[in-house]
Structure formats: C-alpha cells, structure tokens
Amino acid sequence: MPTDTNSDTTDTILPKHYEPQIAEQAGSGWEASGYFSSQPQNDGRESFSILLPPPNVTGMLHMGHAFQHTLMDTLIRYQRMCGKNTLWQPGTDHAGIAMQIVATRELERRGIDVAALSREEFLTHAWEWKQQSGNTITQQMRRLGASCDWQRECFTMDDNLSAAVTQAFVKLYEDGYIYRGKRLVNWDPVLLTAVSDLEVVSEEESGVMYHVRYPFVDDEDNGIIIATTRPETILVDGAIAVHPDDERFLPLLGKRVWVPLCSPPRSIEIIADEYVDPQFGSGCVKITAAHDFNDYAVYQRHPDIPLIVLFTPDAKMNENAPETYRGMDRFAAREKIVADLTAQGLLIKQEPHRYKLPRGDRSKAVIEPMLTDQWFMRMDKMAERGLALADEGQVRFVPDNWRRVYQEWLSKIHDWCISRQLLWGHQIPAWQDPDGNWYIAETEEQAQQQAGDKPLTRETDVLDTWFSSALWPYSTLDWHTQPENPHFQSYFPTSVLITGFDILFFWVARMVMMTDYMVGGSPFHDVYITGLVRDREGQKMSKSRGNILDPLDLADGISLEELLAKRTHGLMKPEQAQQIEADTRQQFPDGIPAYGVDALRFTFASLASYGREIKFDLGRCEGYRHFCNKLWNAARFVLSVADGGYENAAADIETVANLPVQDEWIISRLQRAEQTVADSFAEYRFDLAALEIYQFFWDDYCSWYLEVAKVQLIYGDASVRANTTRTLLAVLEAGLRLCHPIMPFITEQLWQKVAPLVDKKTAATIMLAAYPQAEAAKINPAAEAAMARLKAIVEAARQLRQEYNQPGATLLVSGSDSEQLVPFLVKLAGCKNARSIAAAELPTNAPTVKIHELTLLMDCPQIDIAARNEQRQRELQQLQTELAAVEKMLANPQFMQKAREQAINSKQQQQQRLLQKIDELTSQTLS
RNA sequence: AGGCGCGUAGCUCAGUUGGUUAGAGCGCUACCUUGACAUGGUAGAGGUCACAGGUUCAAAUCCUGUCGUGCCUACCA
Secondary structure, three states: OOOOHHHHOOOOOOOOOOOOOHHHOOOOOOOOOOOOOOOOOOOOOEEEEOOOOOOOOOOOOOHHHHHHHHHHHHHHHHHHHOOOEEEEEEEEEHHHHHHHHHHHHHHOOOOOOHHHHOOHHHHHHHHHHHHHHHHHHHHHHHHOOOOOOHOOOOOOOOOOHHHHHHHHHHHHHOOOOOOEEEEEEEEEEEOOOOOOOHHHHEEOOOOOOOEEEEOOOOEEEEEEEEOOOHHHHHHHHHHHEEEEOOOOOOOHOOOOEOOOOOOOEEEEEEOOOOOOOOOOOOOOEEEEEOOOOOHHHHHOOOOOOOOOOOOOOOOOOOOOOOOHHHOOOOHHHHHHHHHHHHHHHOEEEEEEEEEEEEEOOOOOOOEEEEEEEEEOOOOOHHOOOHHHHHHOOEEEEEEEEHHHHHHHHHHHOOOOOEEEOOOOOOOOOOEOOOOOOOOOOOOOHHHHHHHHOOOOOOOOOOOOOHHHHHHHHHOOOOOOOOOOHHHHHHHEEEEEOOOOOOOHHHHHHHHHHHHHHHHOOEEEEEEEEEEEEEEOOOEEEOOOOOOOHHHHHHHHHHHHHHHHHHOOOOOOHHHHHHHHHHHHHHHEEEEEEOOHHHHHHHHHHHOOOOOOEOOOHHHHHHHHHHHHHHHHHHHHHHHHHHHHOOOOOOOOOOOOOOOHHHHHHHHHHHHHHHHHHHHHHHOOOOOHHHHHHHHHHHHHHHHHHHHHHHHHHHHHOHHHHHHHHHHHHHHHHHHHHHHHOOOOOHHHHHHHHHHHOOOOOOOHHHHHOOOOOHHHHHHHHHHHHHHHHHHHHOOOOOOHHHHHHOOOOOOEEEEOHHHHHHHHHHOOOOOOOEEEEOHOOOOOOOOOOOOOOEEEEEOOOOOOHHHHHHHHHHHHHHHHHHHHHHHHHHHHHHHHHOOOHHHHHHHHHHHHHHHHHHHHHHOOOOO
C-alpha cells in the first residue's frame, strides 16, 4: 500500500494511517517471551483449556481453520486476561491416507518406484517429508496470532502419543471391544484399503438400469427378469429374491434359473425375502452377496446362498469370472457383458437411471463393497455411554440442536472398521502364528510370551487415523503414562472444544466415547460447533471450484496475477482453469488488498453467530480494516492530547463549568460494553461481542465522546482539561484491553503507548494485563440521561443545519442551559454562528425545533415556508398514526388487564413522548 | 425416504425468554476536506420480517400448513 500520506511528519506520535504490517510486529515477541506457555501450578487459579483440533500435517491453513482458530484464540486470550490458568494445546494429525498420498507423490516426483520400497524405506521418506514440510500450518497459525502453548505441540505419531494408541488398542481388545473378522467393507480400489462408512460420499449420478432375463433351468425359453445397475456382478449371483407376498412370483419360489454368461453353466434358486420392494424395477432382485451390503444382509438370512468374490483388490475381474472376462477392469467388463447379454437376447431393456454412487472421499474412486479380513470395534456399548454423557449434561453442545444430531448418529451406530491397508499410521499391535492365532500385546516380547515358541509375524495393517485422534484429549496430556502429571490434573477435562459439524461423528463423538472408556468422563464440558465457511455465493470453498481464499492473502494482500496462479495451478480438471480465471478476474480485478490479521480476525468473530454456514464477504473485512484505522486514529488523537496537543487551544474563550458529566457517561457506557462482551463470550456469541466493541468504540467513544472531549478541552478550565485527558486515556486503555482477544496486534501496539500514560502498564504485554471487568457502581443513569439529551439536541441542530445550510444562517438557542450548550452545537453540530438568546428575543416565523425544554431556531435569510410546513406536517401525521395505535392499545381493557406491568408502563411512556413531540412540532408551524 | 436448518433493507447478516420507532456492515443519494481518521463526517432513501392460517391483549419471535432453499443420515436392486 502506498504510504505517502503517512510520511506527513507534523505528527511524531503515530503515522496518520493504520498499517497492519507494522502493528503485527508488535506481537512478534510474544511466543519467545513465553507468554503462551501454560503454567500448571496449583496456585488456586481456575483452569481454562482448549484442545486444538489437530490439523492434517499435510495441510495448509484454510478459511475454516482461520475462523475456528480465531475463536479459540479469542477465548484463550480472554480467559488468560481474566486471570484463568490457561492451556491451548496444539498439535498435528498424521492424516493416514492424505499423508500417504503426499509422500507417494513426492517419491514419484523424485523418480522413485514406490512399489519397490520396503515399508521401512517408505516410512523413512514419509518422516523426512514430515520434518521438512510438516510445520507449514503451524507457522501459518502463528501469523494469525494463535497463542497456543507451542512448546507442548505434539503429533499423533510421536512415540508418546503412539504409546497411548497401543495401550488403548490392547485394552479394548482384552475387554472384548475389538475383534477381527471377514466382513463386507467399503473398499477403495485405487488406494487399496478399507475405509469407514464416514469416508464414503454418495452423490447422485447418471447410470443405466439393465433388465436381464435369467432362463428357467426347466424351461429355457422362459425366465425371470431382474433389474440391475451393475450387470458385471451377474457372474457371481447367488440367488434371485422376490418379496414373499408378491403373488406374481409365488409359483416360482424354489425354481432354479441359469445365471447368464457363466461357463461352466451355473444355476441359482429363486427365494423369498422381505427386503425386496415389489414396486421397484421388475420386482425381482439378483443377490450378489459378496458385493452389496443389502445382498449380504439377505445372505445372512439365507446362509445357503453362495458367496463368491468377483474382483481383485484393484477391482479387476478375478478367477471366479469366466475366462473371457478375467483381468478386465470392472467397467470394461460391464460393457462387454452388456454386449454379450444383448447378443444372447437376454437383455430385455436398458433405461437411463439416476442413482447414488458411493465414492471414496479422497480418491473419488467408486467404492466396491468387498469381503475382506479387517479389525473392527464394537460400538453398541460405547455409544450408550456417549449418549448417557450427553443426557447427563457432562458434554454440552452449543448450539443445543447439535446434541440431537449427535444422539441420532450414536443411536444408529455400526461397528467401526478400524484397520487400513496403508503404510503410514499406527501399525496394529497384533501378531499371528502360523496356525492363524492372533496375539495382541503392547510389545512383540509380550506377544511372544503369549505365543510360546511359535514364530510370529506382525499384522501389517495400520489403524484408522481417527483412532488416534479419538485419544487426543488425554494422549496430549500424558494421562496414559502419568495420570498424576500436573498438566492432566490442571487441564482435564478441557473447557470447550471448538470445531465444525463436519467432524462431529468422525472425531467429537469418538473422542467422547474413547476418553470416557479409557479415562472416565467426557473430555470437555462444552462443544461449540461452528458453521462452515463458504464463499460469498454460499458455495463450499474448494480447489476444484477455484474459489478458495487463503486467509493469509486476506491479511497480507495478493496481486491478481498471484491469485490467478494459486487458483488455477494443479487443478484436477485443467479445463476449468479458464472459467476460474474469468470468475476471479471479475471478482478481484485488482487482487486483494492487505486487510491485516486484526481485521481478518474481527471479521471472523463478527460472522460467528449460531448459524450453520458462513458466507464470507470481503466487504466485511474491509469494513473492519476501517475500524482498525478508526481505532488507530482515535489513539493518535488521544496521544496528541496527552502530549499537549490541545493546550492553549481555548485561551481566549470564557470557561464553561460543569462539563464532565460526559466523562461519567462514557465510563458508564464502558461498563455496559464490558458486561455485554463478557456475557457474549460466555455464550460463545463472538458476533455480539464484536458488535458491541465496534459500536462502543466507533459510535460512542469516537463519534460522541471524542467530539465532546474536544469541547471540554477547548472550553474547560485546567481541571476540566486534565480530567478530560485522563478519561480519554483511561477509557481508551480499557477499551484496548476489551478488544485485545479479538484484535491482538493493533491493541498491543497502541496499548504499549497508551497504558503508561494512565499508570496502567501493569504487565509487559497487553495479553497479560487484566481484562476489564464491568463495575456496577460506575454505571450512571443520570449521566446517561444527560448525554442522551445532549445527543438529541445536537441531532436536532444538525437537522436544522442540514436543511438550512446557507450563508449567513445563525443558530439561536434559548433555554435555561443554552449558554453551556452553545459550544457543543458549534463543535458537534457544525453551527459556527450558534449563540444563546433569551426566549423573548427569538425571531418569529423561522424554522424552529423545540426539544428537551430547549428551543433551537435557525435564523437564515431564505426560508421556504411551505416546504418546511409540509415536512412538519408529514412528521406530525406519522406521529399521530403512532399515537393512535398506542392509545388504542391503552384503551383496550384486555391489554390493561392482561399485559405485564412493564409493557403497560412502556406504552404509557411512549404515549407521553408522542404527545410531547406532537406538541413541540405543532408549535413549529410557520406562517 | 427420514432428520436438521434457513427464508428479515440491493448484498452479507444480527434480532436473547413474544412487548417502545425491526438493527449493523457494505452498497446507494445529497452535502461537507471542520486540526484523529475521506480507510472520514452529516443528513437521508430503502423492509407487507417468504406465503396462508392459528394461539395471544400483543407475533419477525410460539404452533400448523404451503412454497422456496441448503445440509446431514439412510438408501431400491
């Protein structure tokens, strides 16, 4: 940003404009000075702790992170300043599949054949990558001011955390929660691993429904017609099912049909099962038990159905297919099979069909239900505990409706497939002897002891990444090695978990269950579920949509060229680049200006209501950068005052007494702001806290108090001026502390200058200064009423001035305190010629406003009497309509009888106000 | 198919247990460079609170239904 105007050096205190880059340097020493460190001494302080949802070690900071981290940091900073003993526990997640993909890609880039590597060699490479590139995201977090206890940063595959995984696995196995079995699981044929049902996303796609005739064994000219979207699986069909009550097919039950295209020929039976929907398709379902979850369920009810696997792990036709199809990819095989069915006259018809196709979350490959040996965790009893903890209120969801989502899922939970056929991750602590017996132990030695002299080989599968994440609440606090350690004692259970609803099941529910099982009790008191950050059109931000925003680009700014490069580089579908470029050019013709971290954080805070989605609008960000500038300039003004900037400003003006009621007002207003902010944080209403801070600073402190203070500084005597200067400083200083948790950098920079001037430099940094607490004794209704009156009078004068802004116009003021008010009208309403006058001397037939026992009159050369009257008339009419409504209510006996006293009072007051206004307006008619 | 949410100013959103004149930011109009700030100031325009019923003295707020919209879960071969 150009800073020409900033080099204007009449001002040595602060540059004329706020510059985020400079302000952000104010926080550069925080971490090194140890301000972020937790101190788990038992010193009587209440604890407040937050677990950072560990971002993927492969990850880059995105808007969702930045948003949630802002909220966590705000709370931690707030509680720290409130005197709590705080810990924000950071760390990263090993991100099984994601990391394996990254490491594989990196090896391929270096021309290394991954398939040829041993497990150990691969892991060595992966760890190398982690050491070199795995701290990107935590560095980015530091840029945003995240005051985590970075000394305690951990990684889910650290030795210590891995020990917790092994311990939990063994205990769960010994307690009968973990078992191994051959089950139908979601298989990703590209990544060659099982995935849990949460990692499968089904979206509607276009397909074809094929109707195929299976000839009767005893009557080959006739047959039964089934409908299928996957004709390639015909080859391993085990039965045909119809509904037991479907009269069309009753006579056919028990009959056998030939499975098409099989060689040697194979026949299957027609059976009855409730699962079949007679209305759908042909009413007959082919049962392919090894490749479909529903069919598998049918198989479990009819164990005679043959269970034949058709595919290799990478979804090619295996040896169970007739020779002509063997080795073909499943989709190629489908085409050939359709052709062959057609040739044999067995394909009755095919029609377009929309259906949901399950795809792997990561690979986007069509998931194949596959019969494999896997490790599972029994979830029924765990889920009961998870539900009970929510019912008992040991874990509290904010907003509350997420409790129902959580309960809904837990009450329909399936067993969890926890094994993955990957290299990167926690290798399952299980060993097998040549007879196929399994030995589960924390170490190989212990397993060997169980096995006697039988040779053992270790299970190669690793655990689902979410298994270790589920232990995060206690593994990071070393409960499993040292239950009595001070960190665990001080910070567990944690105060609040802040995360998105997208991982409510993946992570939150599992943490609750696992922590409860291992440690006992819920790992956190509150779970605050945030919305998901979307773009300004409400679209999810994603690389492929080309609408991603990097939070650091919002803070530091980015040129259009760089932004285009970021958005179009490395796309899955390069043909989208052109559209993305066009959209980006249109939305950001000049790139993105640097809004600064503080403005970005304030934006996030102000967007954090209880909503489910957050449309991110750059306009908000810009507005809050302006707010930073406002704060900056307010401080600049106040510092100049403290530095003697307003000295002698009014040497020739007569002193006006009794001014400082306004000081009491702004102090009173500050207490209310402090209370509102505290209440808002208590409910996680960051938006309301931000709004209150914004309004307090801009509307009350800057727009009113600062302007009033100028009058006091000009017209007041020495003691008034001293008092005003002190109030300006004191309120600013407290306001900076009030604001610090949301905008840490600018407040630090300004506070360092402001605090010493009011003897408030009680700590080396604002982040360790005390958070301002509302004091009821300082709330001053009389001062608030006086200020409300002054505001109303000034606003009335502004309106008059706006309407009669012509040369020679003079504002005349009459009333008991008109003398004192004139300076305010000069300064605040911009009426340079204002003067006090006795009521008797007021000219007649001039635009007049009567307000609060005061008469304001604009004495000016030219008045459009008709226009003025017409406007008064309009206002009058409006007031009278309002009055009529109020009086109707007051005349309603039922209202008077049933309404709360407070409601009646306020209506009566409203009536009085309206009557008075009407009276004042009526007397202002000109002739 | 079930479940959850949303629909308030041109746009993005607040609106606490029903109760003064429904608010904020951005945008828009007019005027103003007044010694903190033009990243500013002043005044203003703009809302039948999606629609239809109902409960109530009183509904943006509570209930029912309709329409629109988003998401989650489960899925029909």
